Amino acid sequence: MRTILVDDERLALAQLKKLLERDIGDIEVIGMYTDPLQVCDQARKLRPDAVFLDIQMPGIDGLELAERLQSAVPEAEIVFVTAYDQYAVQAFELHALDYVMKPVQLDRLQKTIDRLKDRILSSCDNGTAEEPPVISCFHQIKFQLPGGQPLSVKWRTSKAQELFAYLLHHRDRTVDRETLFELLWPDFDSIRAAKQLYTTIYHIRQTLKSAGLQAVTIHSGELEVGYKLTIGEARLDVAEWEARLKRLPALEAGHMEEHEQVLGMYIGHYLGEVEYLWSEHERERLRRLWMHHAEGLSDYYLERGMIVAALQVNQRIQHYLPYDEESYFTLMKLYDSLGDTAGVEDQYWLLTSRLERELDSAVSPAITKWYDSWKEQRGRARLAGV
The missing domain is CATH 1.10.10.10 (Winged helix-like DNA-binding domain superfamily/Winged helix DNA-binding domain)
Structure with missing residues (x-):
């Protein structure tokens, strides 16, 4: 394992180097620095596996230097060396691989080296994976x-x-x-x-x-x-989804499975759980792309009398866009064509509940007119014994 040491005290550097190379072994100290401002440039050249970094140094805060090192050599692990008491150290432990208290004890340092070796070995294993993350x-x-x-x-x-x-x-x-x-x-x-x-x-x-x-x-x-x-070789689901959507062939019988797969890749709105304001434009753009594709699928199935398939697509639209009136209206008509009276009633009640109670908005007159007409027809049919 190749390491560099950073401490403004030369004696501390010499002591740590002796512990690492002589007492622990299998460690090569490839650089020692008392001036923290030199460290990043040297780290880029030396590419160490780990950096032992003193926290209290003149000229630069240890956390800031650690941040710069992570940018210069992101693969390097950081170990803080500190004279802080245990309560202060807990804060650093949250974002460093480990910390070592001064004066450095051999048995405690050995545990740190064991952790470093485990982490480096794990990184190597992950790096050999065939598929990207x-x-x-x-x-x-x-x-x-x-x-x-x-x-x-x-x-x-x-x-x-x-x-x-x-x-x-x-x-x-x-x-x-x-x-x-x-x-x-x-x-x-x-x-x-x-x-x-x-x-x-x-x-x-x-x-x-x-x-x-x-x-x-x-x-x-x-x-x-x-x-x-x-992101290197890592894949991004939204980018892959949009790329596949744009490559889709025409809506034809032989391609419907591929269209359904792409429809199913959309498993929620872009960053929908947090809904940051700065992401709203992209969230809406992707939402519209998906909606256009879903409506195209629905129309394809409706034109061919594939009621169940059209029903499933519109149920998915309603799930992701619960305030889209058109999906409720389409589902009402689909349930009606299947003779599912309860389905029609449930859709109208759900639409009314969401618009009037949650948005303080009325159902569109066209849908209300259709529903009232449907209710009237159902009433006449019952009276006629149909």
């Missing part, structure tokens, strides 16, 4: 590793979740820091906002690493004026 944005953000199931992400804070979502939304583009300050910390001055941003970026990187998504990285822009997220 998947990032899901329909409804909520989930990560899916090859061979696994989509899993919800345990974000350190809501700010970390939104910052990741925002950078993912603007992936492959550098977003300047001022934009991020205004989005997430509009009431903070630039110094406080910068510290929050450094820490939040660090949390995101640790979350990605813990999830096995080494392909997804966040880079500092030129002169660190912003950040850019790239």
